[in-house]
Amino acid sequence: MPGLEPTLTHYLLLAAALLVISLVGIIANRRNVLVLLMAVELVLLSANLNFVAFSAYYNDLSGQVMAMFVLATVAVESAVGLALLILLFRRRGNIAIQTLDVMKG
Amino acid sequence: MTFSLIPLLPELTLLAALSLILLMVALYPSQDGTAAYRLTQLALWVALLALWLTQDIEEPQLIMNGMLLRSTSTLLMQSAALLALSLALLYGRASLIRQKLWQPETFMLFLCSTLGVLAVIGAYHFVPLFVGLELMALPLYAMVALRKDDALSIEAGLKYFFLGALASGFMLYGISLVYGATGSLGLLAIAHLAEGFGSSNTLLLLGLIFIVAGLAFKLSAVPFHMWAPDVYRGAPTLVTLFISTVPKLAVVVLLLRLMSGPLSSLLTEWQTMLALLAVLSMIVGAVVAIAQPNLKRMLAYSTIGHMGYLLLGALVGNTDGSSAAMFYILTYALSNLVAFGVLLSMNETSDGDSKNADGKITLSRGSDLEDFRGLYQRSPIRAVLMTLAMLSLAGVPPLLGFYGKFAVIAVALINGFVWLSIIAILTSVIAAFYYLRVVRLMLFSSRSEGEGEGEILPAIGVIPRTVLTLNGLALLALGLFPSVLLDTTAQALAWTFGLL
C-alpha cells in the first residue's frame, strides 16, 4: 500500500515520540530507579533510530556505524547504571528515588 | 589508506597504562594502589612528553582519516588536561588513602576518563566525539560513587548517572538531527554543507538546540546544572576536583569547535542560547553559593558561575572570544586546583558511613565552611593558599583569575554585549562575597574549641606541599606576568582557527 509506506518523516516522528515517552518516564517516575534506567536508555535508542533512518535516507553508511557505536555505549551505560543500582540497594535496602534527597539546596 | 599511529602516542600511552593496571589487578588482586598510582603518574608524563614530541605545532592537521585533529590548541588543552590530572592525583593521594580508595581500580577509572577527554579534545568527527564523550563520562559515574559504603557518594553517583545519561541522550539526539540535516558526521564536511543552509534549516537548528543542551549539562550551565552541587558534594573530593577541571577543558574545546566550525552558520542562535545560559549561570552561581554551608557545594556553584563567564567569552564567536574562553578555563582550572588541593589536604569524615537508610544521615565533616574557621592559626600554609585561590577565583587583581574575567568581559563588551557584561560584573561582586567569606573565616576568625584538629588537619607530604605552594604562587606569578599564559592561548588559537 503506497499510502502506508513509511517515509523518513514517520521514522523521525517515531523517534521523537520515543524521546518524549522517555522524558515523561524520567520526570513522572518517582518510585523506581530501574524504570528510570530504562527510560534513559530509550533516549539513546530514539536517537539511534534517527541515525538509522537518516542513514537509509542518505544512503550513507556512517549513520549506521554510529548506531553500532551507540549500541555499544548503551550497553556499557546499562552496566554502570545497574552497578550503581546494586550499590544503592545494598546500602539502603530499596531503590526508591524519593529517598535520594539527602543532598539538596 | 594507511595511517601512522605515531600521532596517537599520547592516547596509546594512557591506554597501555590502563591495560597494564588491569593486568596487575588480575595477577595480584590484593595489592594496594601504590603501583597503580606510580604507573598512572608515569603514563601521564610520558603522554605529555609524547604529546609535545609528536606534534608539528606549526600546521594543524587532520589525522586518522579526518577523525582527529592535531593542532596547537588541542596540544595546549590536552597538555592542560594531563597536567591537571597529574597535579590532582598528587594532591589527592593522601586523601585517597584516608578514604580507603587506594586501589588500582581508582586509577583505571581516572585514566579511562582522561583518555575520553583526550579523544574529545582531538575529535573532528561525531563518532570519535561521541565515543570520547561517553568514555569520559561513564567512568565518572563510577568514580563519583567510588565510596561504596557512603550514602552520599552513592546518591551523587546515581544522580549524576541518570542526568548524565539523559544529557548524553540529548547530545546524541542532536547529533542525529545534524546528521539528518547534512548527511555527514565529519565536522569538516558538515561545515562545508551547513554553510549553505543559513539558519533556515529546521533540523539543523533543532540539532543545535539538543547539542547545546548536552554541552550545557557537561559545563553545568543553568538550568542544566542541578547535578553539580550534589555531585560535587557527594563525590570523593579528588573526583570532585577532577570533574570540575579536566572534563570541562574538553567540553570547552568541543563547544568552541562546534561553534566556530561546523555550526558557525547559526552564530546568532548560538549567541542567543549561550547568552541565556550565561546569564542564568552567572546569577544562580553567584547568588545560591552565598547560602551554602559546605565548601564543596559552594565550589559547585562557583563552577556554575564561572561557566557563565566562560560562555560570555565563548558566545562572542570570534577568535578573540574563543581565546578568551579558553584562557578563562585555564585560569579557572589553575585556581580550582589550588582550592581543591587545600581541601584535599584536610581529612574528611562522613558520619553517614555508619547509619543505615532509615536513620537520619548527617553530612560529613572536613569540607564544611565551619571547618575552615581560624584555619590560619592552625595551618597557615593551607589558609594562605586557600586565600590565594579564593581571591583568584573571585577575580581580584593581581591574581590570575582577574585576567580571565578581564579577557572574557573585555571581549564581550567590545563586541557589544553590554548588558551581559554588566550582569557579569554585578554577579562577580556577589560572588566575591562568598569567596571572601572563606577568607574571613580562615584569617579573621578564631576557633574556640581545639578538639579534633589533628583529625581534620593531617600533615601534608613534602612533595604535594611544595607543588601545591608552587601552584598557589603561580596564581600570583601569572598574575604579574599574565602574558605567559595569555599569549600561549591566543597564539594556539590564532594558528588553528577555522580548524579549531
Added chain:
Amino acid sequence: MTMMLALIPLLPLFAALFAGFFGRRVPRHWSHWVCCAAVGISFILSAVVLYKVVVLGFTEINVTLYTWLDLGSTKLTIGFLVDPLSALMMVVVTLVSFLVHVYTIGYMKDDPGYARFFSYIAFFTFSMLMLVMSDNFLQMFFGWEGVGLASYLLIGFWHTRPSATKAGMKAFLMNRVGDFGFIVGIGLLFATLGTLNFGEIFARVDELQGLNVSLWPGLEWSLLTVACIGLFVGAMGKSAQVPLHTWLPDSMEGPTPISALIHAATMVTAGIFMVARMSPVFEGSDTALSLMIIVGATTAISMAVLGLVQNDIKRVVAYSTLSQLGYMTVALGASAYSAAIFHLMTHAFFKALLFLAAGSVIIALHHEQDLRKMGGLRKLMPITYVTSLIGAWALVGLPPFSGFFSKEPIIEAARFATVTGHTYAYWALTLGVFLTACYTFRMIFLAFHGAPRYGASSHGSHKASHKEHHEAPKESPKVVTIPLIVLAVCSVFAGILFITPMLFGDYFGTSIYGNYVAHDAMARLYANWQGVLHYLLHAFQTLPFWLALAGIATAWYFTLSAPTAADRLVKTLGAAYGVLKHHFYIDAFYERVIVRGTHSAASWFVRGGERFWSEGVLVQGTTRLVQWGAQSLRYLQTGYLYHYAFAMVLGLLVLMTWWGIKK
C-alpha cells in the same frame, strides 16, 4: 622699613613661641619679661611708624613679604599696608596689649598656667597686628582667625570649668557664623575682581557698580550689596552685633586681662576696623550702610538696656562694650568712618581701663564678681576708684573726657546720615546715652560707694571667700595700678587732643574713603565744626549731655538714695524684667532652637541617612535581597532526581521556544 614692620608682629610671635614651648621649663618671670619686652618693643616700633606716617608723611607704606600662593591669574601675597588707619590701630593695639601684659603679671601671678597665658596673649597680639597691618583679605583673614583662636583659647583658659570651655566654643562658633559671611563676601569680590589685594580692589571698585549676582539663576541681587552684607556679617560676628552678640557676655568666663584686651579694646573692634578699611567698597551700597546703621543702633540700645540688669561687674562692662560697638557700627553706617575709628580708639582706652579696674576689684575681693557683694571700696582702693571713675565718665561721654569727643560726633552723624534708618539710629543712640550713664554709674555706685556688703553676705554661700573674707580688700600692686593710671590718662586726653586731626583734619587721608556727596554726614559735621572749645561748650546745650546727667542721677537714686526702689521697680516691671533678665531670650532661642535643632538634625541624619538609608537600605537591603534570592533558588534545588531532570527538559523546551519565537 620692611624689617621694622615685620618685627612689629613677629616679636610678639616669638615671645609667644618662647613662652609656649619653654615657659614651663624656665622660671616664671622669664615668660613675662620676654612677652612684655617683645610687646613693648612692638609698641615703640609702632609709635615710630605712626610718627613716620603722621609727621614725616609716609602716607602709605605698602610692602610685600612673600608670595603665599601664585594662582596664575593673581598672586596672593603676604605683606603690610601701613597708612594712617593701620598705624593708629597698631599703636592702640600694642599700647593696650603692653599695658595688659604688665597688668597680667599682677593679675595672674598665682595661676598655674602663667606661661601659657602669656603665650596666648602674645600670640593674640601677633594675630591682631597681622590683621590690622594686612594689605589683602587673605592676610586679614589669617589675623581675623588668629585672634579668634586666641580668644577661644583664652576664654577657655580655665578649662576645668565646663562653662568656660562652653563659652570658648560658643565664641568660636558664633565667629565662624560671621566668617561664613565674611568668606562669601571675600569670595564675591575675588570672583569679580580676581584679586584679594586691598589696593587693587579699591582701584577697581567702580567696576562693581551695577553688577548683579544671582543666588541661583533668576534671583538677582546687586553684587556690591551682597558682598558688603557678607563682609558686614563677618564684622557682626567679630564685633558682636545683634544677633551674633551672645558670645561676648559669655566670654567673660575668661580671665579679666583678656576681657580688657580682646573683648573690649582690640579684637571685638576688628570688625569695625575691617569695615572702615573697606570703606571704598561699602560706600557703594546704600543697602549695606542702612543695614549697618540699623543693626548698630539696635545693638547699642538693646545691649545698654541689658546692661542695667546685670549684677556681675564684668558683665556690666561687657554689655557696655556691646552697646559701644553698636555706636561704632552706627557710625560706619552713617559713613562716618573716621568717627567710628576715633570712638574705637577712645573706647579701647576707657573700656580697657574699666575692665582692668574691674579686675583689680575682683582680685581685691578674691574673685568675687557680684556687684551686690561689693560696695564701699572707694576708700580702700583709691587708685582703682579714681581711674574707674574717669573711665565711667569717659564712657558716659561727659565733657571733656575722650568719650564725649568720640560719641557726640557719632550721634550727630546718625542724625545727619541719609540712609534708611538713620532717624531710628539717632534716637536709639540718644536714649542710649541715658542708659549708658545709668548702668555705668550703677556699677560705680554699687562697687565703690555705700556700705561694704562683701563681708556680710558671704557666709558659706560663696566657695572661695570663706577663709579670706576676714582680710579687708586692699589696693592692688603697682603692676596693676600703673596700667590703670596710664589708661586713665589716655581716657582723659585722647579725645580732646585727637579730635581735630582725626575727625576734622586730614589725618586719615586716603586711607578712609567716604562718598561725601551721597553720604554727607561727615561733611555736615564738618560744617558745624568750630573748634574743640566751642564743641565743649556747645555740649551743655545738647540733649545727650543732659540725658547723661539724668542717667547718673537715676543710678544714684536707685542704688544709693533709695536702694529699695530698685526692687519695687522690678516688681512693677514684672514680666518685662524677666525678658531683660533672660537677655531677650536670645540665648535661650539659640540654645533651644539652633543648638538643639542642629543636634536633632544631626541625629536625624544619622538615623535616617546613615542607619536607615545608607546602612539599612543600600547595604542591608542589597544583602537581604541577595540572600532572599539565594534562599528562593535553593528551594528549587529540591534534591529530587526527577526535579533535576525536569529542569533539564524545561531548559531544553525554553531553548526551543526561544528559537520558535524568533522563527
Added chain:
Amino acid sequence: MNVPVLSLLIWLPIIAGVAVLAVRNVDGGRPSRWLANAAAWAAFFIAVYVLCRFQSTSAAMQFSERVMWIPYFGIEYSLGIDGLSVLFIGMNALITLLVIAAQKAGSKGSYLSALLITSGLTYGAFSARDAVLFYIFFEAMLIPMYLVIGVFGGAQRKYATTKFFLYTLFGSLFMLLALFYLYGVSQTFSLQAWHHLPLSLYMQLILFGAFFMAFAVKTPMWPLHAWAPDAYAEAPTGAAIMLASTKIGAYGFLRLLLPIVPDAAQVLAPWMIGLSLLAVIYFGFVALAQTDLKRLIAYSSIAHMGLVTLGFFLFDAVALKGAVLLMVSNGLVVAALFFCADSLEKRLGSYRLTDCGGIVKAMPWLATLLVFFAMANIGLPGTSGFVGEFLVILGAVGYQLGVGLLAATVVVVGAAYTLWMVRRVVFGPVTHSSVSAITDLGMRERLLLSVLAAVMLGFGLWPQPLLGMADASITQLLAHMALSKL
C-alpha cells in the same frame, strides 16, 4: 640616567613587604621591623629625590618608563608622573614613613608588611599611565587592606572589611567596563591616548557613570560612602591612615574621569556639585552626632572630600587648585587626627568620646597637638587646611553665589563638630577613671605628630612650593577640560 626610579619606588616597598612577611617570626620580630623601617626610609628618600628632580615648570610626564607588558591587549607597563601625581607621591612617602615609624616594638610583621605593600601599590596607582596598570594597582590595594583590617581591626572588623571590599570592587568593576569600551574604540589602554579620544556625548555620559562609580566609592562620595566610616573606624590606625590619606579615589577623578570625559563632566557638573554640597553638609551634620572619635574623624574626612569634589566640578582654576591642595592637606590632617586617636586609645582603651575628656591636665602635649590638628581640620588660616578650603570656597562663590553659600557652611559646621570633639576630649571634666593616671605622649609619638604639625604649618604659611609643583599640570588639565571631545 636610566634608573627606573618609579619602578624602584613601587617595587621596593612591595618586595620589602614580602621580605618582612618572610622574616616576621625571626628573632622576636626585630629584623622585620628594622627592615620595614629601612624600606620606608628608602622609599621616602627616593620620593624626596623624585620631588627634587621634578621639573615643576613642565606639565609633561616625567620619569617615564615604558615596557610592553601584555601585548595581547596592548597593555603597557607604563609609568610616569606629572604635577598631579607628584604631590601624592610625596604625601604617600611621608605618610608611609610615619605610619611605619609609629609602630612600636611588638607590632606584627605581617601588619608592617601589608602597610608596605599597600604603600608600594599606592605609588603604582599614582604613577601608572596605562589604564589597566592603574586599575590593577587601584584594585590590588584592596587585598592587603582587606587582610590587615580583617586581622588587626576592631570588633566589627569582619562586617566592615566585607563591606569595604565589596563596595570598592563594585565601583571599580564599572570602571573596568569603561576601560574596555575605550579600548574597543581606541585599541589602546594608554591614558594619554584616551585624553585625546573623541567621544560622543552619549557615550561620555555612560563612561562618566562608570568612572564615577569607581571613584565615588573610593573617594568616598554620597551615596556610595557606607563602607568608609566602618572601615576607617575598625581599621588599625596605620591602615586607617593609609586608607584615608592616600586620596586615590579623588586622584582618579583628576587622572581619568575629567580628562577623558570632559563634556559629560560639564553636562553633569550641576549634579556633581549638588552631590558634593550634600556631602559637605550632610556629613558635617553626621559627624556632629558621632560618639566615637575615629568615626568622627572619618566623617570629617568624607565631608572635606565633598569640598574636594566640589572643586573638581566647578571647572575653575582657583577651585581646582584648591581641591588638589585640600586633598593633600586633608590627607595630612586625617593622618594626624588618627594618630592622636590612637595615642588616646592606647592609654584609655576606647575611642568613645564619653571615655575621653579632660586629658589636657595629664597629657599637655597631646592636648596641644590635638588642638592644633583640630584647627587645621577647621581650616584655620596658617594651617594647611585653610588653603584648599579657602580656594574652593572662593571658586564656588564665583561659580554661583548659592553654591558658594552652601559650600561656605563648612566654615561653621566643620568648626562645630571639631570643636565639639576638642571640648569633649581635651577640655572638660575628667570622665574616665584612668585619665589621671595616664602618661603623656612618648618621644616617638611626640616627634611623629610634631613632624606632621610642622608640615601642616609650613604648608599653611607657604603653600606656593606645593602648588608650584602641580600648577603646570593643573593648568594643562583645565585647558584640556575646556576643549570639547565631541
